[in-house]
Amino acid sequence: MPSGEPAVAVEGLVKSFGDVEAVRGIEFEVEPGEVFGFLGPNGAGKSTTINMLCTLLRPTAGAARVAGHDVVAERDDVRRNIGLVFQDPTLDGYLSGEQNLRFHAELYGVPRSLTGPRIRQVLEMVGLWERRRDLVRLYSGGMKRRLEIARGLLHSPRVLFLDEPTVGLDPQTRTSIWEYIRELRRAEQITIFLTTHYMDEAENCDRIAIMDRGQIVALDTPEALKAGVGKDRVQIRTADDSAAIAALAGRFGLEARLAEGLVTFAVASGEAFVPRLFAELGVPIRSVNVSRPSLDDVFMSFTGTTIRDAEGSSKDWMRLAMRQRG
DSSP states (O other): OOTTOOSEEEEEEEEEETTEEEEEEEEEEEOTTOEEEEEOOTTSSHHHHHHHHTTSSOOSEEEEEETTEETTTTHHHHHHTEEEEOSSOOOOTTSBHHHHHHHHHHHTTOOHHHHHHHHHHHHHHTTOGGGTTSBGGGSOHHHHHHHHHHHHHTTOOSEEEEESTTTTOOHHHHHHHHHHHHHHHHHHOOEEEEEEOOHHHHTTSSEEEEEETTEEEEEEOHHHHHHHHOSEEEEEEESOHHHHHHHHHHHHOOOOEEETTEEEEEESSHHHHHHHHHHHSOSOEEEEEEEOOOHHHHHHHHHSSOHHHHHHHHHHHHHHHHHHHO
Protein backbone atom coordinates (compact mmCIF):
# COMPACT_ATOMS: atom_id res chain seq x y z
CA MET A 1 0.00 0.00 0.00
CA PRO A 2 1.53 3.36 -1.04
CA SER A 3 2.76 5.51 1.83
CA GLY A 4 0.17 8.00 3.02
CA GLU A 5 -2.75 6.33 1.24
CA PRO A 6 -5.81 5.39 3.31
CA ALA A 7 -6.33 1.71 4.07
CA VAL A 8 -9.90 2.13 2.81
CA ALA A 9 -11.21 5.01 0.68
CA VAL A 10 -14.86 5.19 -0.37
CA GLU A 11 -16.46 7.81 -2.66
CA GLY A 12 -20.17 7.93 -3.47
CA LEU A 13 -20.63 4.19 -3.04
CA VAL A 14 -24.07 2.88 -4.05
CA LYS A 15 -25.54 -0.60 -4.17
CA SER A 16 -29.00 -1.23 -5.59
CA PHE A 17 -30.93 -4.46 -5.94
CA GLY A 18 -33.48 -3.55 -8.59
CA ASP A 19 -35.44 -0.63 -7.12
CA VAL A 20 -34.03 -1.25 -3.65
CA GLU A 21 -31.11 1.07 -2.81
CA ALA A 22 -29.38 -0.75 0.06
CA VAL A 23 -26.37 1.61 0.20
CA ARG A 24 -26.98 5.24 -0.73
CA GLY A 25 -23.89 7.15 -1.81
CA ILE A 26 -21.67 6.81 1.26
CA GLU A 27 -18.20 8.36 1.60
CA PHE A 28 -15.46 7.82 4.20
CA GLU A 29 -11.79 6.92 4.69
CA VAL A 30 -10.08 4.54 7.11
CA GLU A 31 -6.48 5.21 8.12
CA PRO A 32 -3.80 2.48 8.26
CA GLY A 33 -3.71 0.82 11.69
CA GLU A 34 -7.14 2.17 12.69
CA VAL A 35 -9.93 0.17 14.31
CA PHE A 36 -12.92 1.50 12.37
CA GLY A 37 -16.49 0.51 13.19
CA PHE A 38 -19.76 0.53 11.31
CA LEU A 39 -22.53 0.85 13.90
CA GLY A 40 -26.17 0.36 12.99
CA PRO A 41 -29.16 -1.97 13.15
CA ASN A 42 -29.48 -5.10 11.07
CA GLY A 43 -30.67 -4.07 7.63
CA ALA A 44 -28.85 -0.71 7.68
CA GLY A 45 -26.49 -1.65 4.84
CA LYS A 46 -23.36 -2.50 6.85
CA SER A 47 -22.82 -6.01 5.51
CA THR A 48 -23.64 -4.91 1.96
CA THR A 49 -20.90 -2.27 2.23
CA ILE A 50 -18.37 -4.79 3.52
CA ASN A 51 -19.28 -7.19 0.70
CA MET A 52 -18.53 -4.46 -1.84
CA LEU A 53 -15.23 -3.57 -0.16
CA CYS A 54 -14.25 -7.26 -0.14
CA THR A 55 -15.18 -7.64 -3.87
CA LEU A 56 -18.06 -10.03 -3.14
CA LEU A 57 -20.57 -7.54 -4.57
CA ARG A 58 -20.04 -5.15 -7.46
CA PRO A 59 -21.00 -1.53 -6.65
CA THR A 60 -23.86 0.00 -8.63
CA ALA A 61 -22.11 3.38 -8.57
CA GLY A 62 -19.23 5.15 -6.88
CA ALA A 63 -15.70 3.96 -6.18
CA ALA A 64 -13.73 2.28 -3.41
CA ARG A 65 -10.09 1.40 -2.83
CA VAL A 66 -8.85 -1.09 -0.25
CA ALA A 67 -5.13 -1.43 0.59
CA GLY A 68 -4.43 0.86 -2.38
CA HIS A 69 -6.37 -1.22 -4.92
CA ASP A 70 -9.64 -0.56 -6.75
CA VAL A 71 -12.36 -3.02 -5.68
CA VAL A 72 -13.66 -3.38 -9.24
CA ALA A 73 -10.59 -3.10 -11.46
CA GLU A 74 -8.13 -4.84 -9.11
CA ARG A 75 -10.22 -7.48 -7.38
CA ASP A 76 -7.44 -10.07 -7.08
CA ASP A 77 -5.06 -7.53 -5.52
CA VAL A 78 -7.74 -6.49 -3.04
CA ARG A 79 -8.40 -10.11 -2.07
CA ARG A 80 -4.71 -10.82 -1.51
CA ASN A 81 -4.51 -7.91 0.92
CA ILE A 82 -7.61 -8.50 3.05
CA GLY A 83 -8.87 -10.98 5.60
CA LEU A 84 -12.58 -11.52 6.10
CA VAL A 85 -14.54 -13.01 8.97
CA PHE A 86 -18.13 -13.48 7.87
CA GLN A 87 -21.14 -12.92 10.12
CA ASP A 88 -22.26 -16.54 9.61
CA PRO A 89 -19.89 -19.44 10.40
CA THR A 90 -17.96 -20.82 7.41
CA LEU A 91 -15.69 -23.40 9.07
CA ASP A 92 -15.70 -27.12 8.19
CA GLY A 93 -16.78 -28.84 11.37
CA TYR A 94 -15.48 -32.22 10.23
CA LEU A 95 -11.91 -30.96 9.94
CA SER A 96 -9.63 -30.04 12.82
CA GLY A 97 -8.76 -26.44 13.53
CA GLU A 98 -5.31 -26.93 11.99
CA GLN A 99 -6.76 -28.60 8.89
CA ASN A 100 -9.14 -25.67 8.36
CA LEU A 101 -6.17 -23.31 8.41
CA ARG A 102 -4.06 -25.47 6.08
CA PHE A 103 -6.90 -25.53 3.55
CA HIS A 104 -7.09 -21.72 3.75
CA ALA A 105 -3.31 -21.45 3.30
CA GLU A 106 -3.55 -23.52 0.10
CA LEU A 107 -6.30 -21.30 -1.27
CA TYR A 108 -4.25 -18.15 -0.64
CA GLY A 109 -0.98 -19.57 -1.91
CA VAL A 110 0.91 -19.28 1.38
CA PRO A 111 4.33 -20.95 0.78
CA ARG A 112 4.40 -24.38 2.40
CA SER A 113 7.64 -23.55 4.21
CA LEU A 114 5.82 -20.71 5.97
CA THR A 115 2.47 -22.38 6.55
CA GLY A 116 3.35 -24.40 9.66
CA PRO A 117 5.04 -21.55 11.58
CA ARG A 118 2.30 -19.12 10.59
CA ILE A 119 -0.47 -21.50 11.71
CA ARG A 120 1.21 -21.84 15.09
CA GLN A 121 1.62 -18.08 15.37
CA VAL A 122 -2.03 -17.24 14.72
CA LEU A 123 -3.39 -20.12 16.80
CA GLU A 124 -1.26 -19.09 19.76
CA MET A 125 -2.48 -15.54 19.30
CA VAL A 126 -6.11 -16.63 19.74
CA GLY A 127 -5.37 -19.25 22.39
CA LEU A 128 -6.16 -22.34 20.32
CA TRP A 129 -2.76 -23.95 19.73
CA GLU A 130 -3.42 -26.72 22.27
CA ARG A 131 -6.76 -27.51 20.58
CA ARG A 132 -5.46 -27.46 17.02
CA ARG A 133 -6.05 -31.18 16.41
CA ASP A 134 -9.62 -31.21 17.76
CA LEU A 135 -12.51 -31.33 15.28
CA VAL A 136 -14.08 -27.92 14.88
CA ARG A 137 -17.57 -29.31 15.52
CA LEU A 138 -16.43 -29.93 19.10
CA TYR A 139 -15.43 -26.28 19.60
CA SER A 140 -17.58 -23.84 21.57
CA GLY A 141 -19.08 -20.84 19.77
CA GLY A 142 -16.35 -18.56 21.09
CA MET A 143 -13.60 -20.96 20.02
CA LYS A 144 -15.05 -21.14 16.50
CA ARG A 145 -15.09 -17.35 16.28
CA ARG A 146 -11.48 -17.17 17.42
CA LEU A 147 -10.50 -19.78 14.83
CA GLU A 148 -12.23 -17.76 12.10
CA ILE A 149 -10.28 -14.68 13.17
CA ALA A 150 -7.05 -16.74 13.07
CA ARG A 151 -7.97 -17.94 9.59
CA GLY A 152 -8.57 -14.37 8.44
CA LEU A 153 -5.06 -13.45 9.66
CA LEU A 154 -3.24 -16.45 8.23
CA HIS A 155 -2.10 -14.89 4.94
CA SER A 156 -0.95 -11.64 6.66
CA PRO A 157 -3.59 -9.24 5.29
CA ARG A 158 -3.24 -5.47 5.51
CA VAL A 159 -6.96 -4.97 6.30
CA LEU A 160 -9.06 -7.38 8.36
CA PHE A 161 -12.84 -7.17 7.94
CA LEU A 162 -14.96 -8.48 10.82
CA ASP A 163 -18.69 -8.64 10.08
CA GLU A 164 -20.53 -8.75 13.44
CA PRO A 165 -17.60 -10.64 15.05
CA THR A 166 -19.37 -11.42 18.34
CA VAL A 167 -22.98 -11.89 17.24
CA GLY A 168 -24.71 -14.68 19.16
CA LEU A 169 -21.98 -14.97 21.79
CA ASP A 170 -22.48 -14.55 25.53
CA PRO A 171 -21.13 -11.35 27.19
CA GLN A 172 -18.08 -13.06 28.71
CA THR A 173 -17.05 -14.60 25.38
CA ARG A 174 -17.65 -11.26 23.61
CA THR A 175 -15.25 -9.62 26.06
CA SER A 176 -12.58 -12.26 25.45
CA ILE A 177 -12.96 -11.91 21.66
CA TRP A 178 -12.28 -8.19 22.00
CA GLU A 179 -9.16 -8.91 24.03
CA TYR A 180 -7.89 -11.01 21.13
CA ILE A 181 -8.83 -8.32 18.62
CA ARG A 182 -6.83 -5.69 20.53
CA GLU A 183 -3.87 -8.05 20.81
CA LEU A 184 -3.84 -8.93 17.11
CA ARG A 185 -3.99 -5.26 16.20
CA ARG A 186 -0.86 -4.69 18.30
CA ALA A 187 0.94 -7.82 17.09
CA GLU A 188 0.00 -7.68 13.40
CA GLN A 189 -0.09 -3.89 12.91
CA ILE A 190 -3.08 -4.11 10.59
CA THR A 191 -6.22 -2.10 9.96
CA ILE A 192 -9.41 -3.55 11.41
CA PHE A 193 -12.80 -2.72 9.88
CA LEU A 194 -15.78 -4.15 11.73
CA THR A 195 -19.54 -3.95 11.79
CA THR A 196 -21.61 -4.21 14.94
CA HIS A 197 -24.98 -3.36 16.43
CA TYR A 198 -23.66 -3.62 19.99
CA MET A 199 -23.14 -0.19 21.57
CA ASP A 200 -20.52 -1.35 24.08
CA GLU A 201 -18.54 -3.00 21.29
CA ALA A 202 -18.42 0.21 19.25
CA GLU A 203 -16.73 1.94 22.19
CA ASN A 204 -13.58 -0.08 21.36
CA CYS A 205 -13.22 1.60 17.95
CA ASP A 206 -10.99 4.56 17.16
CA ARG A 207 -13.77 6.00 15.01
CA ILE A 208 -17.35 5.00 14.27
CA ALA A 209 -19.59 5.54 11.27
CA ILE A 210 -23.24 5.33 12.30
CA MET A 211 -25.30 3.86 9.48
CA ASP A 212 -29.07 3.88 9.07
CA ARG A 213 -31.10 2.83 6.03
CA GLY A 214 -28.12 2.79 3.71
CA GLN A 215 -26.65 6.14 4.71
CA ILE A 216 -23.90 7.30 7.08
CA VAL A 217 -25.58 9.73 9.46
CA ALA A 218 -22.56 10.47 11.70
CA LEU A 219 -18.82 9.72 11.75
CA ASP A 220 -16.34 10.56 14.52
CA THR A 221 -14.66 9.14 17.61
CA PRO A 222 -17.00 7.64 20.24
CA GLU A 223 -16.07 10.41 22.67
CA ALA A 224 -16.74 13.20 20.18
CA LEU A 225 -20.06 11.71 19.12
CA LYS A 226 -21.26 11.45 22.72
CA ALA A 227 -20.01 14.94 23.56
CA GLY A 228 -22.02 16.29 20.65
CA VAL A 229 -25.25 15.07 22.24
CA GLY A 230 -24.58 17.04 25.42
CA LYS A 231 -27.82 16.32 27.26
CA ASP A 232 -28.76 13.47 29.59
CA ARG A 233 -31.29 10.86 28.53
CA VAL A 234 -34.36 10.49 30.76
CA GLN A 235 -36.71 7.52 30.41
CA ILE A 236 -39.96 7.29 32.33
CA ARG A 237 -42.74 4.75 32.61
CA THR A 238 -46.12 6.40 33.21
CA ALA A 239 -49.80 5.63 33.63
CA ASP A 240 -50.55 7.37 30.32
CA ASP A 241 -47.61 7.69 27.92
CA SER A 242 -49.47 9.78 25.34
CA ALA A 243 -50.54 12.28 27.99
CA ALA A 244 -46.99 12.36 29.36
CA ILE A 245 -45.51 13.14 25.94
CA ALA A 246 -48.05 15.94 25.47
CA ALA A 247 -47.34 17.32 28.96
CA LEU A 248 -43.58 17.31 28.39
CA ALA A 249 -44.09 19.36 25.23
CA GLY A 250 -46.69 21.73 26.68
CA ARG A 251 -45.23 22.36 30.15
CA PHE A 252 -41.50 21.95 29.59
CA GLY A 253 -41.02 22.46 25.87
CA LEU A 254 -39.37 19.04 25.59
CA GLU A 255 -39.73 16.72 22.62
CA ALA A 256 -40.33 13.16 23.79
CA ARG A 257 -41.04 9.89 22.04
CA LEU A 258 -41.68 6.27 22.88
CA ALA A 259 -38.47 4.24 22.67
CA GLU A 260 -38.20 0.63 23.82
CA GLY A 261 -41.60 1.03 25.47
CA LEU A 262 -40.59 4.04 27.58
CA VAL A 263 -41.23 7.78 27.25
CA THR A 264 -37.77 9.08 26.35
CA PHE A 265 -36.41 12.62 26.11
CA ALA A 266 -33.14 14.56 26.46
CA VAL A 267 -32.58 17.33 28.97
CA ALA A 268 -29.60 19.13 30.49
CA SER A 269 -28.76 18.07 34.09
CA GLY A 270 -31.24 15.19 34.09
CA GLU A 271 -30.91 14.34 37.80
CA ALA A 272 -31.67 17.93 38.82
CA PHE A 273 -34.71 17.92 36.51
CA VAL A 274 -36.33 14.80 38.01
CA PRO A 275 -37.89 16.47 41.13
CA ARG A 276 -39.52 19.09 38.91
CA LEU A 277 -40.75 16.33 36.62
CA PHE A 278 -42.57 14.58 39.47
CA ALA A 279 -44.03 17.83 40.76
CA GLU A 280 -45.24 19.35 37.48
CA LEU A 281 -45.84 16.62 34.87
CA GLY A 282 -49.41 15.95 35.96
CA VAL A 283 -49.25 12.28 34.94
CA PRO A 284 -48.42 9.52 37.45
CA ILE A 285 -44.81 8.33 36.99
CA ARG A 286 -44.13 4.67 37.75
CA SER A 287 -40.37 4.65 37.16
CA VAL A 288 -37.60 6.98 36.01
CA ASN A 289 -34.07 6.44 34.75
CA VAL A 290 -31.41 9.05 33.99
CA SER A 291 -28.24 8.25 32.04
CA ARG A 292 -25.30 10.16 30.62
CA PRO A 293 -25.07 10.42 26.81
CA SER A 294 -24.29 7.07 25.17
CA LEU A 295 -23.83 5.96 21.60
CA ASP A 296 -27.50 4.96 21.62
CA ASP A 297 -28.32 8.59 22.39
CA VAL A 298 -26.12 9.61 19.46
CA PHE A 299 -28.02 7.21 17.23
CA MET A 300 -31.33 8.58 18.48
CA SER A 301 -30.24 12.19 17.96
CA PHE A 302 -29.52 11.51 14.29
CA THR A 303 -32.30 9.03 13.47
CA GLY A 304 -35.10 9.72 15.95
CA THR A 305 -35.07 6.17 17.32
CA THR A 306 -32.91 3.86 19.39
CA ILE A 307 -30.87 1.20 17.65
CA ARG A 308 -33.03 -1.56 19.17
CA ASP A 309 -36.23 -0.03 17.82
CA ALA A 310 -34.47 0.59 14.50
CA GLU A 311 -33.76 -3.14 14.18
CA GLY A 312 -37.42 -3.80 13.50
CA SER A 313 -38.05 -0.76 11.33
CA SER A 314 -34.99 -1.44 9.15
CA LYS A 315 -36.15 -4.99 8.51
CA ASP A 316 -39.66 -3.72 7.76
CA TRP A 317 -38.19 -1.14 5.37
CA MET A 318 -36.19 -3.79 3.51
CA ARG A 319 -39.19 -6.14 3.30
CA LEU A 320 -41.39 -3.34 1.97
CA ALA A 321 -38.79 -2.34 -0.57
CA MET A 322 -38.41 -5.93 -1.77
CA ARG A 323 -42.19 -6.28 -2.12
CA GLN A 324 -42.29 -3.07 -4.16
CA ARG A 325 -39.51 -4.42 -6.31
CA GLY A 326 -41.56 -7.57 -6.99
